[in-house]
Amino acid sequence: MSSTDNVNNATTATIHWNPEGTPVATDYDDVYFSVDNGLAESRYVFIEQNQLSERWLNHPSPCYTIAETGFGTGLNFLATWQHYQQHLADNPNSAVKRLHFVSFEKHPLALKDLSQALKQWPELAEYSKQLIQFYPAIMTLGCHRITFHSPLPITLDLWIGDVHENMPEVPNTRSGLVDSWFLDGFAPSKNPDMWSQQLFNGMAKLSAANASVATFTAAGFVRRGLISAGFAAKRAKGFGRKREMLVGQFIGPKQPAELHQRLYHRVAIRPGESVAIIGAGIAGASLAYALVKRGVKVTIYDQACAAAAEASGNKQGAVYPLLSPNQPNVSEFFQHAFNYHRHLADQLEQQGYPLDQQRCGLLQLSYNQKAAQKNQNILDAAYPVELVHLVSSKQASSLAGVSLSNEALYYPLAGWVNPKQLVNTLLKVASLSGLLDIQYQQQLVAMNTTEHHVELTFKEGLQQHDNVVFCQSHSLLELEQAKHLPLTPVRGQVSHIDSNPKIGALTKVLCYEGYLTPASQQQHCIGASYVRNGVSKIMDEQEGLDNLQSLQNCQAQAWNQQLSFAKVAGRVAIRCAVRDHFPLLGALPDIENIYAPQYLQQWQQQTPPYYERCFIAVGFGSRGICSAPFATELLAAQLCGEAIPLKQSSLDSLHPHRFWNRRLIKNRPLELRYR
Structure with missing residues (x-):
């Protein structure tokens, strides 16, 4: 039978089989291939x-x-x-x-x-x-x-x-x-x-x-x-x-290129050129994996002594799509990012590299009126039931293995993954190509472009590459050419909770004001605080208590009242966020020249200014584990001049020039800061 056709759901084909065993499309009365x-x-x-x-x-x-x-x-x-x-x-x-x-x-x-x-x-x-x-x-x-x-x-x-x-x-x-x-x-x-x-x-x-x-x-x-x-x-x-x-x-x-094509122009590298990547987190590792598959030589630099030193280093990260029916491009991007993440994990397993993960399902609880309305909006959008559907509080409790007070949206194919292990697996597989070099304890302090290469100045010395992609966190804002990017550092503290027989019965990821994961190695993760412009990496006792209190307030249940912090009580990392929930993906904008009179007078005939040979994949916020592998696959396809697997209208929403482009089109004054 065919499913119901709507804006978010495909209609599968209704077929029957003729006497020769050939499939026939019932709606079109035609065979799928020659009977002969x-x-x-x-x-x-x-x-x-x-x-x-x-x-x-x-x-x-x-x-x-x-x-x-x-x-x-x-x-x-x-x-x-x-x-x-x-x-x-x-x-x-x-x-x-x-x-x-x-x-x-x-x-x-x-x-x-x-x-x-x-x-x-x-x-x-x-x-x-x-x-x-x-x-x-x-x-x-x-x-x-x-x-x-x-x-x-x-x-x-x-x-x-x-x-x-x-x-x-x-x-x-x-x-x-x-x-x-x-x-x-x-x-x-x-x-x-x-x-x-x-x-x-x-x-x-x-x-x-x-x-x-x-x-x-x-x-x-x-x-x-x-x-x-x-x-x-x-x-x-x-x-x-x-x-x-x-x-x-x-x-x-x-x-000839139209206005829209010029404003949202995407730049490729030249065949045979190499790429330097700054940052060995989920974005940098995913991009390296995507580029070496295409035969591109890659060098990763990271200021830490190992990969996944920032937000990608958490023990467990929830993997599920951000659905926002009022923002169709957000939903479009995250649905396909979620699908791609699952496919990537399956690919790695097929190659003999299984991930530390559980596709256990995720419950997004209607813990108050605002959350219930948000869930109802998602339900009304009629996404495929394989992606998300409503369950009662009784059903949610049965699925989760613990008592829950509210109905919930259930994402049956969602779950959690160990982000640090994912990053290291991607780097390991990419290294097998012979095209990847990784250099740690390299702190970038300056960048300069020439006609033929990019000069990267580290505290440890000068390096030259054909191209560079910046994939690091808030430290990118310390770079002179990037200091006005619309990025906001966000401090996040995750709490580690020792499991016990009551909370250990939990089998699904729970999302409410925060999130709670099923146990891994006898510990649960509860997270996470969200402190805009916070850059301290020192553990804060109150933030840990707030994480616990958020769970207990949203679900006042016996199973979550007697909880104790693990010996390592948590972890702090600094994420980078963009106000419209999309990362910045593409050429690094030359913001000073966006405001230059010669561009503002002729912007309709020109490509927005950008730094030659310089690209960015930043601003993933708290959703980078799910979205970064797909986003960097998009960027790798762009850099190599290949087909990009996302609708142009949604791809425009990732373009680094989007905030300035929108104001120019609407004839509004430009703002210097978009944070």
Whole structure:
């Protein structure tokens, strides 16, 4: 059955099976692949007619991007993955070293239907097994990034929702993103809404120079639509009993950058360049992991003597999405960050590096009227029940293993992770590439850019790199070029509580004014204080007592009244927050020149000023454990000029220039400080 279609939830496909065992989309009355030989058709129409082997040999970039309309059973993706592996085996010096597959699907198959359909292709079992393993568990609308490592790396971006809504939201590059198109929706006669001039024009906007296109249909209006959009489309011999099909190449001119593209321009590094990262917390480690996967040489510098010395060094951190129905971009970003965090953990486990974590579920308690209204707003937004749903106080108590006074929102796939172990695992796996160097006890005091490199002055000496990404905490504000960034240091103290038989029965993470975790090594974490502009790292006895009191006030239960601090009573760290809950992700703004008269007079014709070769991934606040791995995957894709797995409208909300851009567009005076 289909789920209810709404703004936050995808409608899964309703299918049935014909006598030949082929899946048929009930709503479109069309098969997902050819009854004769779907795999052979996929190889002929899309792989052969797009001339992929020939194009991969001499492609100008190490990354090749294929885009597809209609993911269906994933047959085209799996066939392409298999073909790419064989191509590299036969051509080890091929120019293309990374394959990126972007697919649009309005009605994704349910996992059980996908599994049944792919049983027809045993020769693809090596690949379909992984697709089934990592297929999205929560079908939220937007882009789901899935990366596969075996037998060869390949990235799948599965865009769930109407292609006419999603395609304009795909972040583009100035030279175009897509190198080949698989135009493979249901037949035009069955699905006329998809085969539109709007679609063809959208394809043209995303196409790189000479991008190829192939489709099984030979319909005249499709050929004319492609030609009108800028493709040289022609008929070719069809597969099997089909007399003709269409092939083509993009020859149209690229459109000049519009105002929005200039204001939210994203900068890439040059091929072959290295990157220095300042900070070995969750952001720095995640970024290093994402970059070395792309073949980028990375050096991490940290002023501490080990990784995860700041907020990333806590024993337990809750992992769940921040949902804010009144701020759709916030919810969009955090839903996909949550999904990606789960996928990353699964990836690491597949590679033999399991994390210290529990996907035990999380209860967000309606502990007072304000919290109850907030929870109701989330409930009214109708997110997928696999993501979040309401439970009564009785159900919450049963789930948690302890008595609870209030109903709650239940996040069944949420839980906790050991942040310090996560950071060290990412660094360990990244180091295996041979592309990562880590240098501790390096305190940055100054930075200077030249035409060809960045000079980083540490107390211990001068270092030069092609590029730098700042991922540290509030210490970034001590840098002259970053002192006016809209960042606020926030002191947070987490308390460690010895477990006992009563509180030890807790099986879920509890969220209220603070949070409480199930026991790990006979201790619970209660947190955390939130002191804006606090930078002291000295443990405060009163803050620890306040953490306890917050739990007891929100849930006056016998199980939480006799609690004692552990021998190591807690931990203090300084987080960095941004007032709109988004991190700053992208090029480092040159704030002085934003206020310069020459820019203010011509801002509509210019790219906002930024420091060449300098980037930032900062301001994750108290949600960095969940959001930083996804955010740095976005940044790594940007730096390497690849597809970015987030809607453009949400990506704009992460842009470091966003506060100034918004005021310029609204013709409002600029403010120097946004904290």
